Amino acid sequence: MKTIIRLTINGESYETAVDPNRTLLQFLREDLGLTGAKHGCGLGDCGACTVLLNGKPVNSCLVLAVQTNEGEVLTIEGLAENGKLHPLQQSFVDKGAIQCGFCTPGMILSAKALLDLNPKPSEQDIRTAISGNLCRCTGYQKIVEAVQDAAETITSTEVS
Amino acid sequence: MLLPTFQYHEPSTLEETLHLLSEHGGNARVLAGGTDLLVRMKLKIDKPSHVISISKVPGMDSIIPRENHSVTVGAGCTAATLAASEKLMDRFLPLASAASRLGAPMIRNRATIGGNIMNARPAADLPPACMVLNATAKLKSSAGEREVPINEFFKGPGESIAESNELLVSLNMETPPPWSGGSYIKLGSRKTLEISMVNVATLLTLAAADGPIVDVRIALGAVAATPVRAYAAEEMLIGQFPSEAIFHEAGQIGVGLCSPITDHRGTMEYRCMMIEVLIKRSLGQAFERAQSWKP
Numbered sequence: 001m002k003t004i005i006r007l008t009i010n011g012e013s014y015e016t017a018v019d020p021n022r023t024l025l026q027f028l029r030e031d032l033g034l035t036g037a038k039h040g041c042g043l044g045d046c047g048a049c050t051v052l053l054n055g056k057p058v059n060s061c062l063v064l065a066v067q068t069n070e071g072e073v074l075t076i077e078g079l080a081e082n083g084k085l086h087p088l089q090q091s092f093v094d095k096g097a098i099q100c101g102f103c104t105p106g107m108i109l110s111a112k113a114l115l116d117l118n119p120k121p122s123e124q125d126i127r128t129a130i131s132g133n134l135c136r137c138t139g140y141q142k143i144v145e146a147v148q149d150a151a152e153t154i155t156s157t158e159v160s
Numbered sequence: 161m162l163l164p165t166f167q168y169h170e171p172s173t174l175e176e177t178l179h180l181l182s183e184h185g186g187n188a189r190v191l192a193g194g195t196d197l198l199v200r201m202k203l204k205i206d207k208p209s210h211v212i213s214i215s216k217v218p219g220m221d222s223i224i225p226r227e228n229h230s231v232t233v234g235a236g237c238t239a240a241t242l243a244a245s246e247k248l249m250d251r252f253l254p255l256a257s258a259a260s261r262l263g264a265p266m267i268r269n270r271a272t273i274g275g276n277i278m279n280a281r282p283a284a285d286l287p288p289a290c291m292v293l294n295a296t297a298k299l300k301s302s303a304g305e306r307e308v309p310i311n312e313f314f315k316g317p318g319e320s321i322a323e324s325n326e327l328l329v330s331l332n333m334e335t336p337p338p339w340s341g342g343s344y345i346k347l348g349s350r351k352t353l354e355i356s357m358v359n360v361a362t363l364l365t366l367a368a369a370d371g372p373i374v375d376v377r378i379a380l381g382a383v384a385a386t387p388v389r390a391y392a393a394e395e396m397l398i399g400q401f402p403s404e405a406i407f408h409e410a411g412q413i414g415v416g417l418c419s420p421i422t423d424h425r426g427t428m429e430y431r432c433m434m435i436e437v438l439i440k441r442s443l444g445q446a447f448e449r450a451q452s453w454k455p
Contacts, residue, residue, distance in 0.1 A: 001167070003168065019165075020165075020166060020167070020168030020211070021162075021163040021164065021165050021166060022163075023163065023198075042161035042202060043161065043199050043202065043203075044195055044199060044263075044266070044267055045353055047264065047266060050266055053269075056240075056269045057265060057266045057269060058266050058269050058270055059195075059266045059267070059270075061161075062194050062195050062198045062199065062270065063194060063270070064163075064168070064191075064194065064198070064213075066168055066170070066213075067191075067194070067213060067215060110265065110266070113265075128265070129265060131264050131265065131351065131352035131353070132263070132264025132265050132266045132267065132352060132353060
């Protein structure tokens, strides 16, 4: 039996009926066409499906869509504002922190959750924050540098 | 990877939850964080016809200090909450530390202490920490409630004394006495998203900063079919003055109390060597923290 859920995704309100065995990831990708969150392992090991649920990074493959009722979801599609990339996205481009791109949405959202809580993270804080996001192109160093760069950009913009 | 079909329940009170559990019992599973249950359902290891979410049951995710003698941790507290709790980091370090090593950040944002205990996996992070803190588990069913010492809770891999109609609602942890220090060490081949090859929690209490050991508890995971308390090693230590030599001896006794297996994470021989080393190392850490105990 389908259940009605109401939630906010990338700032937009949705009200829809979902099957209980539908994961948040399936709901985003297949029902809404938001394919930024990737389907990797499906078991919570790879982090490619990371989205922010009420501001916290979660594996959307291990959350039921019905569990997000009255929640707030942010996917990579909701990060750019008015066509302008978020500083994290811009830094990933500038620093060459993207190779195949499969881990990128999850990496950026994990990093965003970190910077929201801790605008001046240490290198170790960054490495811990992205520790559940696997990159098989072995681009971790550039990813860490991109997050450091974005943190500086965000902090300096806020000050000025 | 698809989830099988099931009937979903989202009770908003404890009474309703217990009623659903008594009605559906063995055909139902409680959904808390879902980081274990949904994986098991995707892999078709678990095929419940009813899934009961406890996320709307009020009060399940609170940490309540009971004056100075204990703290009650709601079964719905996430590992991230436990790892970030200053209260737990200060006096209940093994628990906060074990919670910080569970899975990865995204897993910790969902996984709950209740799930980690009720799943009763031999390599789980939180059971050894709860064991050294002398935790008692409060189980409720529509027929009543009972409190069970966590040291008597686990019966085998995935098996505990909890009945299918019972819900774990909270865990009560004893506040360690003055001059206590704790430690949690997890050994794996990497730091994150790792299931322990061996894990050790210890709690050591001194008579004074330079005094003898008046109490000590050692618990190990991934070394037998259930988490294990190293009682014989504890008995040997009580009354003695701390030293590398007796911590080493405790490690040697500890190995004899374990029955590790060889699997893809490590061999029995390697695990035995590591049990000895990690008990010694963990006692050393607990001792240093006990010495620097502050009121």
